[in-house]
Amino acid sequence: MVEFALVLPIAVVILALVATGGQMLMAAIDLTQAARAGAQAVQGDLQQGDPTGQQVVDARHAAEGELGVGSLSCGGRGASGQCVTVTTPGSSGPGQTLATVTVWRSVDSFLPVFGASWTISAQATTEG
Numbered sequence: 001m002v003e004f005a006l007v008l009p010i011a012v013v014i015l016a017l018v019a020t021g022g023q024m025l026m027a028a029i030d031l032t033q034a035a036r037a038g039a040q041a042v043q044g045d046l047q048q049g050d051p052t053g054q055q056v057v058d059a060r061h062a063a064e065g066e067l068g069v070g071s072l073s074c075g076g077r078g079a080s081g082q083c084v085t086v087t088t089p090g091s092s093g094p095g096q097t098l099a100t101v102t103v104w105r106s107v108d109s110f111l112p113v114f115g116a117s118w119t120i121s122a123q124a125t126t127e128g
Helices: 002-048 052-067
Strands: 082-087 097-108 117-127
Touching (some): 002 082
Antiparallel strands (some): 082 097
16 A cells, blocks of 8 residues: 555656647647648648738648538637748749748646656748
């Protein structure tokens, strides 16, 4: 009984760390897929000559569809929720980056001792 009482807290902490790591890994995979979907949407907009505002809207809708959420809430990097940004450099051409789509999400920890939440992000680029 004494051994069980000594081992149980350590086992619970280890299990919580494994669960948090798994949760963060799943979030990273989901965000990578969402960033790629957003970059593909932006690539289509660039080929059609759509304005930057439309590119951001389309990238957000593609990321939302990939993440399976109704709307992404943006509160700044590190804030709670998730968000999508699209960055388009001034020049474009063959082999150059046309747009970068960044998607991030705050992930809450199972153990608040190691921090209340972490920000996970993923990035995808489109090239000309």
